[in-house]
Amino acid sequence: MAIWFLRSRLAHHLGQRIGSLDALKLSSWASSLHPWIPPSLDSSDDRYASKFLRNPMDLYAARRFRSAKAQESVPVVTDGSNQVMDFPGGKVMFVPELRFLAESPGERISCYRILDDDGKTISGSSFQEVSKEIALKMYSDMVTLQIMDTIFYEAQRQGRISFYLTTIGEEAINIASAAALTIDDIVFPQYREPGVLLWRGFTLQEFANQCFGNKLDYGKGRQMPIHYGSNRLNYFTVSSPIATQVPHAVGAAYSLKMDKKHACAVTYFGDGGTSEGDFHAALNFAAVMEVPVIFFCRNNGWAISTPTAEQFRSDGAVIRGQAYGIRSIRVDGNDALAVYSAVHAAREMAIRESRPILVEALTYRVGHHSTSDDSTKYRPVDEIEHWRTARDPVSRYRKWIERNGWWCDDAESELRSNVRKELLHAVQVAERMDKPPLAELFTDVYDQVPSNLREQERLLTELIKQHPGDYPPEVPV
C-alpha cells in the first residue's frame, strides 16, 4: 500500500526531473534502487553499487525489480576517474567494467490486490472507497455480463447468431474499470470489453440487436456480432484487427488535450496485442506527446492458443511501460476493487498531469477465445475449471458485498432469473426483427452515396426483382 503511494510520488518526482539530470535531488530516490549485477561481476565491493547509483540516466535504464523502500541509504563513493559525456538525450556516465543489463530482473513486478480469495479486504490495503450503490451496480453488471455471455454463446451454438466471444473470467476487469471512468472518457476496446458498454447503459436489447444484425443495430448490420459501437456512450466501434485501436486512443487523447477537456481516452487490449507494432508505437507516441490516455492490458494468459510464454519474454506488459517512459502498474484483474482503484487513480493522473498510464491486469481467459475455438485442444481442462470456480472474480466480489451486508442469496437468485428472462426476451425480439434494408448496403461508405454506388444499388435491386427466390426474404429491398 505504502509502496504504491510512494512509487507514484517518486515517479512524479522523477518525471519532472528526468530532463534536467539533477543528480543531487535524484540520489535519494536513486539510492533506494538496486540494479541487478550479474553474479560474475558481482563483488561485495560497494564501489560497484555506487557507480551505478550515481548517474540518474543509468538508473532510469536499469530495471526495477524490487519495490522501492523509502529512503534506504547507500554510501555514495566519489571516484574522480569516472567521466560524464554529453550525448544527445542527456549526460551519460562511463563505466570501465564490461557489464550488461540483465534480460530479466530477479523478481517480477508485484501485483496490486485488495481482496483475498475469500472476499476479505487485505489488512493495510489502501483503495478507493465505493459507495453501496456503485458497489451493487458493479456486482449486478458483472452477473448480467456473465449471463449475457452464457445465453449468447448458447444462441451461437444453436445457430441463431453466427459468432460470439465471451468475457468469462474478465468480468471484474470490464465492469470495475468502467465504473472508475466517467461517461466523457472515450473507450477504444479490443473486443472483450462489452462490460464497459453495459456499465454505461447499453441495454440488453441493444446488445442483441447488434449480434443479430437487425435493422435496429447501430452498426446497421455491417459488422460481426460483438463488434459493438456507440458514439452516444463514447465507445468506439470494435474493429477486428488486433491493437489497431491503440493508436486511435492516442489520437483521441491528443484531441482531448487540445480541447483541454477533463477526460481521458482509454484503450483495452490483451497480452497478444502487446506484440503488435501499433502497441509499441502508440505507447511511444503517448509518452512523447504527453497525452491523457490509459492503456489497459488484459493479460489473460492466452492469445487464442499462444500462451504468454510464447508471446513475449518480458515480465508481462507492465515492465514495458517504463521502457517507453510511461508510469505503469500491475493489478490483480480478478479483484474488482483493485481494478477500480487502479483505474481511478490512473485516470486522475492521466488527466491532471496529461500523461499516459499503463495498467496491466492479470487474469485468465476462462472461456474459449471465441465460438470458433475449442481451447481444450491446447490447455488442460482442469486448469480451465480451476479458474472458472476457485478464482472466479464474480463470486469473490460477491463474498465481499455479502460481508458488507449489502447482498444475500435471495437477491442473487432474483437478479439472475430477472436478467435471464430479460435476455431471452431480448434475443427473441432481436431474432424476429427485420434485417436492415438493402439501401444500407451502400450508405455510409461516403458521407453521401456517390453515383457509382447508386448505379450498383440499382443493378442489385433489379437483379433481386428478377430472381426473388434466390435472395433472403427477411431483407427488405
Added chain:
Amino acid sequence: MAAALQTAAPLRASSNLGANSERFRFGSLLRSPAGRKGSLLVVKSDGRHSVGFNTRLRGGNLIANAVAAKSEASAKSTDSKPGHELLLFEALREGLEEEMDRDPRVCVMGEDVGHYGGSYKVTKGLATKYGDLRVLDTPIAENSFTGMGVGAATMGLRPVVEGMNMGFLLLAFNQISNNCGMLHYTSGGQFTIPIVIRGPGGVGRQLGAEHSQRLESYFQSIPGLQMVACSTPYNAKGLMKAAIRSENPVVLFEHVLLYNLKERIPDEDYICCLEEAEMVRPGEQVTILTYSRMRYHVMQAAKTLVNKGYDPEVIDIRSLKPFDLYTIGNSVKKTHRVLIVEECMRTGGIGASLRAAIIDNFWDYLDAPILCLSSQDVPTPYAGSLEEWTLVQPAQIVAAVEQLCQ
C-alpha cells in the same frame, strides 16, 4: 493557330463521325499493325516499342524535363495582373494555412512537419504560427500516426496526416484500409473520419525504388476512400482545401517533381471540386486522359502533335477515385478515341480501372481500342537512364496518338 487546327483536323475527324463510326470501329483495328496483337502499346525498358518506331529516341534525344520551368518574367511585369504567383508547395501551404485559420479543428501530423517544416516545406512556418500541438511532429511509425489521425478524427478534429514519402504510407496501409476507409461504414455512420492523408509520391530524380512508389494503384480499391491528385499550384491549393473540408477520408497525391512549379493563382478563396476532372486543352480528335506529372509530358507531346496537325483533347482527371465520368464521357462521345497516360505500373494501375470504366460506360462511342501508356511492372531503378525509360515519355505519347488516329 486555332484556325489552322480547324482546317487540318476535319480531314481526319470527319471520317470518324456520325454514321461512318460503325464501319470504322473495327476498321481501325484491322488496319493498325498493333491491332491484332492487342490494344497495348508496350514500352520495353530499353526503349523499344512493339509498334514500328523511331529508334532515334533510344538514349539520345529524349525530353527529360517535363517539369515546367521556373519564373520566366521579372516580378515587376507580373505585378499588374490580379492574383499572386507562387510555387506548388507554397500553394499547398497556403491552402493548409487558410483552412487552419478558418477552422480551429484542423491539425497536421507527420514526421518532421513541425519545426523542420516538412521534407518538402509544405508545412513550413505553420508550427511557429499555430504551435507544436496543432502541427505535430510524430515519432517514426506511419501506421501509428495514421491511426492517431483516425482516432483524433473520430473526436471531431480534422487531421492532415503527412507521409514523408507516399511509399512510407504502405506501412500505414492497415490503418488506411481497415480503419479510415471502413469505420464510418461499420459503425453504422456513428463515427466519421474526415482525415486527409497526403504526401509526395511518384518517380523523382533517382530516388530509388522505395521512394518512387505510386500508391494510387494500391489504394484505389479501398472502399470509403477518395483519392485526388494535384498537378498545378491552382488545383493543389483548391484540392487541399476541398479535401480538408470533406467529411470523407481523402488521400491527396502530390508529386515530388512538381513542388517547384510556379503559377499565378487567384487571391480570393476558392476550392476545387474533389470529384471533378480538369480540361487542360480542348480538342476534337483524341482524348488523352492523364494526371499528376504525366500531364506535363502530355502537354509537351501535345505541342508536337499540334504541329503535326492533330487535335488532342487533354484532360487531367484529378479525381482518381471516383473518376469524373461525366467530363470523361463527354470527351469520349466527342472524339471517340482514348489514350490514357499514367505513371502507375501497367498491372492494376489507375489506367486499368479507368479503361474498364470507360468500356463499361462508353463502349458504343469508341472507334478504337483504348490505349494505355504506363510504366513497366518493375521497381523503379536508380540509374538515371533506366529511370527515364520506366516513365512514359512525350515521344511515346506522340506515337500512341498517331497510332490511335490511323
